[in-house]
Amino acid sequence: MFPERLDAPQAYDIAKAMMDGFNRHYRLFRAESARAKHRFETADWHGQQRAQRERIEFYDLRVKECVRRLDKEFHAGDQSMEVWHQIKLHYIGLMVNHLQPELAETFFNSVTTKILHRTHFHNDFIFVRPAVSTEYIESDDPGARPTYRAYYPSRDNLHETVVRIVEHCALQRDFEDLPRDAGHVVQALQQRLGAVKLRTNFQVQVLSSLFFRNKGAYLVGKVINGYNELPFALPILHGEDGRLLIDAVLFGENDLQMLFSFARAYFMVDMEIPSAYVQFLRSLMPRKPRAELYTALGLAKQGKTLFYRDFLHHLRYSTDKFRIAPGIKGMVMLVFDLPSFPYVFKLIKDQFPAPKDTTREQVQGKYLLVKQHDRVGRMADTLEYSLVAFPRERFSDELIEEIRRHAPSQMEISDRDGDGRQEVIIAHLYIERRMIPLNIHLQECFDTGLDKPEARSALEHAVTEYGNAIKDMVAANIFPGDMLWKNFGITRNGKVVFYDYDEIEYLTDCNFRRVPPPRCEEDEVSGEVWWPVGPHDVFPETFGPFLLGNDAVREAFMRHHADLLDVEFWQSHKERIQAGHVYDVFPYDSARRFRCASSSSFQTQGDST
Numbered sequence: 001m002f003p004e005r006l007d008a009p010q011a012y013d014i015a016k017a018m019m020d021g022f023n024r025h026y027r028l029f030r031a032e033s034a035r036a037k038h039r040f041e042t043a044d045w046h047g048q049q050r051a052q053r054e055r056i057e058f059y060d061l062r063v064k065e066c067v068r069r070l071d072k073e074f075h076a077g078d079q080s081m082e083v084w085h086q087i088k089l090h091y092i093g094l095m096v097n098h099l100q101p102e103l104a105e106t107f108f109n110s111v112t113t114k115i116l117h118r119t120h121f122h123n124d125f126i127f128v129r130p131a132v133s134t135e136y137i138e139s140d141d142p143g144a145r146p147t148y149r150a151y152y153p154s155r156d157n158l159h160e161t162v163v164r165i166v167e168h169c170a171l172q173r174d175f176e177d178l179p180r181d182a183g184h185v186v187q188a189l190q191q192r193l194g195a196v197k198l199r200t201n202f203q204v205q206v207l208s209s210l211f212f213r214n215k216g217a218y219l220v221g222k223v224i225n226g227y228n229e230l231p232f233a234l235p236i237l238h239g240e241d242g243r244l245l246i247d248a249v250l251f252g253e254n255d256l257q258m259l260f261s262f263a264r265a266y267f268m269v270d271m272e273i274p275s276a277y278v279q280f281l282r283s284l285m286p287r288k289p290r291a292e293l294y295t296a297l298g299l300a301k302q303g304k305t306l307f308y309r310d311f312l313h314h315l316r317y318s319t320d321k322f323r324i325a326p327g328i329k330g331m332v333m334l335v336f337d338l339p340s341f342p343y344v345f346k347l348i349k350d351q352f353p354a355p356k357d358t359t360r361e362q363v364q365g366k367y368l369l370v371k372q373h374d375r376v377g378r379m380a381d382t383l384e385y386s387l388v389a390f391p392r393e394r395f396s397d398e399l400i401e402e403i404r405r406h407a408p409s410q411m412e413i414s415d416r417d418g419d420g421r422q423e424v425i426i427a428h429l430y431i432e433r434r435m436i437p438l439n440i441h442l443q444e445c446f447d448t449g450l451d452k453p454e455a456r457s458a459l460e461h462a463v464t465e466y467g468n469a470i471k472d473m474v475a476a477n478i479f480p481g482d483m484l485w486k487n488f489g490i491t492r493n494g495k496v497v498f499y500d501y502d503e504i505e506y507l508t509d510c511n512f513r514r515v516p517p518p519r520c521e522e523d524e525v526s527g528e529v530w531w532p533v534g535p536h537d538v539f540p541e542t543f544g545p546f547l548l549g550n551d552a553v554r555e556a557f558m559r560h561h562a563d564l565l566d567v568e569f570w571q572s573h574k575e576r577i578q579a580g581h582v583y584d585v586f587p588y589d590s591a592r593r594f595r596c597a598s599s600s601s602f603q604t605q606g607d608s609t
């Protein structure tokens, strides 16, 4: 029932305290994101990575702080539901002119769900649906930067305009030769546009804030001509002598999707109105869910909220059943999916068979490590949820049985809300993008027949990408642990991405060793490991027999990635990382670089120390 009067004196104060909590959060989040520019300008790469990692923790810290304040100052948990109803209405009032209302709503939900009983998790008390529109939000502050800038060049002054666009970013570090780089950009653009007539609305729109991640800054925008829009991004890097350069130009939805991939670390962007950034980015990548865009901007909680809303909507408008995910079952994770929905759901089993020697806490620790680490486009991001309820009738009996057998502690089947409908409640769950497991993909190539050129080239591509994925992870100081094909998936863009994290280690924590010479003839013929092995020992020479049983796979692998079987490769990368070197891993093909078309997927560039 809608209250006719807002007459509870404490309701406004509580709403205001929650809004203060959110404002403090966004102020700190934004300040940390804005500092990325300075870190880029001063080549503080370790600082950039540290900030990327630490910023992820900000949200939970602020929520805890706010819950503590509400408890201490207002005894929030003892307030009646009438008061809570009024708190939500006051909060809506406080959002009327707010610049981040959607984030403020999510913050309200995070705090409220820590205080109220779950029977109250509905739209009267929390924001199950948004209450305040994010359309056309603008700041009234006369000094505020617009979300994007528009430029109206002609064919004749395109070069000048590109120089101006980059200069407007006001990077406090010299470019090697900005006119030269602008020339490359114009040339690429002219090639792309071809002889097309420039229409009266021809313009370039560019987001005002740069996007920072690791050692790169990205200028993101679109070219509009008539009814056509061409998304683009300019990666700006430090050159050999430390001055700046534009390294490439990325064009079109697919290039932008790679840049904003779910398998990369989150960007640092100074945004006053994040929803306006998301709206602009959505116009560049219409197929990318808003949830993933918020997440890519570092607003992972908002991503989670939107993902969950999308998921509930999908459930309502679909009829298929959750099932055990196709592929080889995991020993640590129990994985299921809904065929009509492009994500998988993973829960940690209660017990793990030998040789797995780990615990639930350790597995969670590894997933957290990946979340906080630079995922270099090769490790899928995960959304983590607790106490997720699914309608019982949407689960196959086989899946229920599987969970009962392997993860009984994680499942409860009950009518939790008392609405007469049985639910499957999963205690703890990771959700990630569904890919085609690489073993299934390779099998499809074999089944088609390797005498067919398309199957052979698909296999070659997959094997090459697999090695590239491992090398990119190596560059990011990650040893994947279990490199079997089944632990990698292939995305719709043909990228190979790793998703099995329970054996992941920092490369710098591993001892890369040669297999010692056999002590006797018996050792030589024994198929077993006869030599002593320490907990962090890795023997790259032994990877072959596990991975390369198939002749065609072996042949392709050895042509592109024989170095992965060599202890030297691993050892030398470990030493360079230990010496403080930060590798560049480009979110685009190196052949796209203006001045260096190298075949390697990552390169070293200057020392960061």
Ligand SMILES: Nc1ncnc2c1ncn2[C@@H]1O[C@H](COP(=O)(O)OP(=O)(O)OP(=O)(O)O)[C@@H](O)[C@H]1O
Pocket: 325, 326, 327, 328, 329, 330, 331, 332, 333, 334, 335, 344, 380, 432, 433, 434, 435, 436, 437, 482, 486, 487, 489, 499, 500, 501, 502
């Ligand atoms: N993102 C994904 N997309 C598609 N399938 C997936 C995905 N993640 C996992 N799977 C499927 O689930 C299986 C088990 O997942 P995962 O490798 O994460 O479990 P695990 O228990 O850690 O495995 P292992 O026994 O190798 O340690 C995979 O082999 C694959 O078939």
